[in-house]
Amino acid sequence: MKIVIVGNGPGGVELAKQLSEEHKVTIVERETVPYYTKPMLSHYVAGLAEEKSLFPYPIDWYEKKGIKLLLGTTAKRIDAEKKVLETDRGTLEYDVLVLATGAKPRALKIPGWERMYTLRTIEDAKRLKKAVEREKDLLIIGGGFIGLEIAGNLSKQGIKVKVVEKMTRLMGLDEELTERIKGELEKHGVEFYLGRDVERIENDVLVTDKEEIPARVILCSIGIVPEVSLAEESGLDVNRGILVDKTFRTSKPDVYAIGDCAEHEGIICGTAKAAMAHAKVLANTLKGIPDEYDFRFKSSYFKFGDFPIAIVGELTDRGEWIDSETKAFYRDEKIVGVVVLSDVRKAREWEERLRSTR
Numbered sequence: 053m054k055i056v057i058v059g060n061g062p063g064g065v066e067l068a069k070q071l072s073e074e075h076k077v078t079i080v081e082r083e084t085v086p087y088y089t090k091p092m093l094s095h096y097v098a099g100l101a102e103e104k105s106l107f108p109y110p111i112d113w114y115e116k117k118g119i120k121l122l123l124g125t126t127a128k129r130i131d132a133e134k135k136v137l138e139t140d141r142g143t144l145e146y147d148v149l150v151l152a153t154g155a156k157p158r159a160l161k162i163p164g165w166e167r168m169y170t171l172r173t174i175e176d177a178k179r180l181k182k183a184v185e186r187e188k189d190l191l192i193i194g195g196g197f198i199g200l201e202i203a204g205n206l207s208k209q210g211i212k213v214k215v216v217e218k219m220t221r222l223m224g225l226d227e228e229l230t231e232r233i234k235g236e237l238e239k240h241g242v243e244f245y246l247g248r249d250v251e252r253i254e255n256d257v258l259v260t261d262k263e264e265i266p267a268r269v270i271l272c273s274i275g276i277v278p279e280v281s282l283a284e285e286s287g288l289d290v291n292r293g294i295l296v297d298k299t300f301r302t303s304k305p306d307v308y309a310i311g312d313c314a315e316h317e318g319i320i321c322g323t324a325k326a327a328m329a330h331a332k333v334l335a336n337t338l339k340g341i342p343d344e345y346d347f348r349f350k351s352s353y354f355k356f357g358d359f360p361i362a363i364v365g366e367l368t369d370r371g372e373w374i375d376s377e378t379k380a381f382y383r384d385e386k387i388v389g390v391v392v393l394s395d396v397r398k399a400r401e402w403e404e405r406l407r408s409t410r
Contacts, residue, residue, distance in 0.1 A: 059152030063311030063327030070335035164253025204357025362399030365389030
């Protein structure tokens with residue numbers, strides 16, 4: 053079976069690994085470098101990881117695995133009737149096509165927006181690293197997990213970091229958990245400006261609705277926009293992401309979507325861990341093994357500097373601390389989710405327990 057995967061990120065590479073022994077696998081990737089670990093980009097920017105350590109799979113690894121890798125190649129259109137993918141370097145026939153096109157950073161179009169950096173690719177990371185090393189200063193717009201991870205890593209290295217967030221809470225968590233995260237990062241000197249609307253950038257100042265904040269280097273980290281242009285132009289059903297069922301089937305036969313670009317019942321997962329889990333479920337499906345992905349069950353592990361945090365299961369409006377590091381969330385009298393601070397091993401135990409009781 054000829055399997056063509058568009059995208060060489062965590063989902064695409066994991067799927068190729070799962071299938072290349074039994075099938076003819078081709079990966080189409082518009083970037084010109086092989087797979088790199090995007091969750092490690094903030095470590096690279098902070099000087100905690102060398103560039104070469106970001107690249108676990110050299111070109112010859114693909115060859116040894118029997119995976120054909122087409123770098124610097126842009127997918128242009130899917131002809132689902134003829135089962136052909138058109139690229140800027142020719143056409144590829146497929147039996148199964150998988151879109152693992154990822155996402156791009158969400159833009160904040162305010163006056164002075166062109167001054168802002170983003171962090172999504174290795175080239176983004178190189179530019180940001182150079183600016184941060186020069187200025188020893190970074191203001192991050194966005195209090196999501198990527199922004200907090202960068203804040204934690206850079207502040208450990210003595211960089212002056214400020215975080216500006218529109219909401220009064222971090223990562224959509226409640227006030228208590230927000231205060232715990234804030235407190236841990238403030239120990240390393242991170243300054244927080246929560247509940248601020250960003251208005252414009254003037255010279256070396258970020259202007260919010262409440263104050264002016266000095267900012268020589270500004271990173272915009274306010275979320276992602278799924279990359280759906282190929283799917284949309286090819287007639288697939290899309291919303292924010294490419295619409296899929298629990299086995300990642302799209303609206304076109306033998307076309308699937310996984311990772312950041314996929315959307316199911318309004319949910320976009322948005323982490324490398326989820327993308328790899330998507331790939332494993334899809335691999336089983338393509339092997340004829342019944343499987344499906346539970347989009348409502350979260351399983352996210354982060355580390356903000358020296359502070360690990362895990363979000364597992366479903367978070368409801370009713371949460372209670374069951375020990376100093378674990379906050380459980382209930383539906384009726386049943387625990388359906390937890391947030392675990394510091395002890396990742398405990399989080400993995402909770403994950404097994406919660407999955408087994410769903």
